[in-house]
Amino acid sequence: MDEESTLNEFKTWIDERHPSQPEYLQATKEIAKDVIPIFCNNESYRRLNVFKRLCEPERIIHFSVHWLNDANEVEIHNGWRIQHSGLIGPYKGGLRFHPSVNESVLKFLAFEQSFKNALTGIPIGGAKGGSDFNPKGRSETEVMRFCQAFMGELQRHIGPHTDVPAGDINVGSREIGFLYGEYRKIHNRFGGSLTGKDISFGGSHVRTEATGFGLIYMLRAVLKQHKDEIKNKRIGISGAGNVALHAALKSVQVGGQVISLSNSRDCLIKEEGFSESAISWAIKNKAESDNILIDLCEHHGGDWHKDATPWQQPMDIALPCATQNELDKDAAAALLSNGCKYILEGANMPCTNEALDLIEEKGIPFVPGKASNAGGVAISGLEMSQNATFKRATYKKIDDALQDIMLNIHQQCVEAGTADGRVNYAKGANIAAFRRLADAMVAQGV
Template structure:
């Protein structure tokens, strides 16, 4: 980055922080993208005149609402709901719903901003959005989750539609929650439309949607390895998380003969020295999805050890796949990975590396794929679900997987093509520049709309 670009970035971020105070996740996401696109943007005289970057970093609208619901004791509980519709330049708003106590407007703005770039990378006609509530489904009965989802949809339905905004699932919002939300939308509107994705296959959902983000991450990783003249077989892969993305990434990696040595949750890390097999993975998946309990209480077998309050990044591995949540891999963790001579890092979550951690990897010339590229498989198949709903068709799993592989291959090729000339492929800059340019070109064509 030139001195002129660095000064522009510093001044732009200062203004962004002044107008969006106390939103560190959003500031971080915008700052990362500015590192990649500023040199190019400063040469675009027409775009600067039309304030494309200023418009790009300001959501179209942020909707905040009350969600009141009744628990099983008859007590009324109150939560907050959000929908940040960030950018619809290249298609209707598209992005997941997250139910977690830690969410706030900053988190949803960062996720909506990232989603805009991620959706652009798929080349499908989808804008970016994100939403959810500060509600945790953990420990709640099915009836409590149902009453909450219905109350949430009671407001959300006013702001969504097949040509407006198509939400999907995310952390805390799986098939159960999507089904209840979709059912209540039908009741409120008396319209069957593909307004939500991630639905059950019997009522408009796509085959392969549940697996798509995890599988897509591994497909992207395989292209990274191929670019480095390597293959995934026998590689030791440390995975964080034990949710949908982590479990399906692990499943596909095992299928391709890799050695998955870890999964994790908030209580610590499950270390499987000789690598997971499908039998153990199935047991862990049942434990996490049915019982929804901690890995600390999972009955381990021979060669399996639970590391309380530890992350997977101190384990010796060839590849790191952070698949849990934002900023989970910090500077000290990145240094451990460098010391262990990790080959590459491929993100399965949204922005799981802190800015300092990213810099450690860059300084060590370790390839690092950002989530907007490597975990785009989920939203890609959501886009395919929209197409199936619009055509009233249902594709089989093989066809969906074929399309998913093609999309991940194209995203990887675009990242390589737009990577700056460095010792290694700069996947971060390649992804940011590709995604930004597509949206920016359209915004510029719209003039100042």
């Protein structure tokens, strides 16, 4: 079976199936180039058409959310749940509340989530959901009312053995609490229908830190693979949310020098590196701050760069942790010209295709989000297990398990992505995840 013609036929097919959905098309085509050769060389995969089937969400749920704001006005928002693949376990993936949320973004996230979850080794499928509601500037009562209205629609589609949402952008422990409270009232039972819950009612230790910490555990594994270490490395991080701040914290704790944090507007640079106490302060005060980076600058110093990103700065390691497609070809070129040696994605698909092409051409180690930021969903899976057994594991046990999971994902990438003495982490992650999903599909039939 000719691989090039198969890939070209797939691209035409996916364009026709999902027009005007650029994020979803970008995600599926990025994986296709790595897994089509595996597909073509496996008779069972070809016979059951597994790759195209994996590129079609099993279910797209779209609903309206009507709720009453503080001015006693009824507002209407869109809500979605994309249940992409339940092949290896209950659907699992976060909820995002942001004006940029649309079907294409959520489909890409759910698709990526399916591959990411397959890498964890935990029996969980892939999903994503959310709303175009923006909680910024809203009162706590308004956020609560919206969450309750959103869950009033979502609740009929989720459950511990069906679909277990978690948090994502703008959906933290407060929002998860409101969502879970409404689910519990409607169904009159306590269970693991959501993860990311507060520790006081079924949450897990390390869940808040997991994605950022896991990113650094993966980074250390990559450095060890390349006979390198993190000590005194200059690390550029974009974002100022949960992932970015906890990645920064763990980086400093293990000897790295974090020189940047950013938001959608501006960038904070600290040439000598942020201290552990400064990052801990930002984590503690973020919820009460309108712009935690401005406050961090005022309290702990640094150079404020308006309308800038971190990628023009000299650094050894780049960790894009903000949002999709934030690191473009020009940013990648700047990083590489300034001596960046490693790039690991903390966000989901933060590098554009053009940036990825340039990074691959230069041959520096690059780890995609489906591998490097899988720590969050891994701990969500462990929270599901704790809820099912009504037991809570200690912080150390969960943190040790997170390190083991990230090391296992690293090993899968190495085994599936090594050729001519070089590890292609993106290719390895795509192939390893695809094989697990494809084998499950073959075993379950049409």
